[in-house]
Amino acid sequence: AQKITQTQPGMFVQEKEAVTLDCTYDTSDPSYGLFWYKQPSSGEMIFLIYQGSYDQQNATEGRYSLNFQKARKSANLVISASQLGDSAMYFCAMRELNNNAGNMLTFGGGTRLMVKP
Amino acid sequence: DTEVTQTPKHLVMGMTNKKSLKCEQHMGHRAMYWYKQKAKKPPELMFVYSYEKLSINESVPSRFSPECPNSSLLNLHLHALQPEDSALYLCASSQTPGTSGRGEREQYFGPGTRLTVT
Numbered sequence: 001a002q003k004i005t006q007t008q009p010g011m012f013v014q015e016k017e018a019v020t021l022d023c024t025y026d027t028s029d030p031s032y033g034l035f036w037y038k039q040p041s042s043g044e045m046i047f048l049i050y051q052g053s054y055d056q057q058n059a060t061e062g063r064y065s066l067n068f069q070k071a072r073k074s075a076n077l078v079i080s081a082s083q084l085g086d087s088a089m090y091f092c093a094m095r096e097l098n099n100n101a102g103n104m105l106t107f108g109g110g111t112r113l114m115v116k117p
Numbered sequence: 118d119t120e121v122t123q124t125p126k127h128l129v130m131g132m133t134n135k136k137s138l139k140c141e142q143h144m145g146h147r148a149m150y151w152y153k154q155k156a157k158k159p160p161e162l163m164f165v166y167s168y169e170k171l172s173i174n175e176s177v178p179s180r181f182s183p184e185c186p187n188s189s190l191l192n193l194h195l196h197a198l199q200p201e202d203s204a205l206y207l208c209a210s211s212q213t214p215g216t217s218g219r220g221e222r223e224q225y226f227g228p229g230t231r232l233t234v235t
Binding site: 035105108109 | 225
């Protein structure tokens with residue numbers, strides 16, 4: 001069963017504007033972590049931001065913030081002041097902390113973001 | 118240093134060849150991973166090593182053979198591959214699982230090896 005869903009295959013945003021990338025997840029484990037990774041065309045997966053299931057506040061890292069709505073099981077990524085270098089594939093991922101698989105990440109299908117000048 | 122290195126960056130091999138992909142990290146991580154990523158798809162986990170022992174094999178065909186000679190190195194030996202095995206192969210490392218924590222256990226990825234099987 002699909003555990004991570006990213007419903008936007010592709011998105012455009014105007015340079016300097018904010019953009020929200022959607023992510024919903026499904027788990028029965030009360031302890032889990034949510035991650036966002038950026039993958040430019042070069043291929044490397046770049047860690048952006050992390051949200052733990054017990055964290056009281058939404059995570060922020062520079063221009064990245066995570067809009068965590070636990071009851072809705074959503075973890076949307078907000079990128080403020082978009083830059084041309086933000087054009088890339090973005091993956092949402094989840095780690096369930098109480099399963100025997102330890103540190104396995106489950107990835108969503110990804111969203112391709114294109115920033116227009 | 119949060120770098121994971123992978124060699125080679127690109128590899129073209131025939132179906133009868135034997136080749137190896139290499140991955141190295143010096144962050145003291147004791148968990149290392151191999152992922153396969155086809156174009157426009159998310160990474161798919163292949164293998165997990167924890168403390169140099171294979172802990173997860175996601176039903177990967179035997180033509181892929183992983184090896185973890187020490188805590189810093191991870192190899193993927195390739196033999197008799199098929200054209201459909203052409204993909205980006207990503208290596209990652211992380212701290213080993215333990216009690217829940219914050220982002221300390223995020224996985225750090227290498228730049229990948231783009232493999233083409235002809």
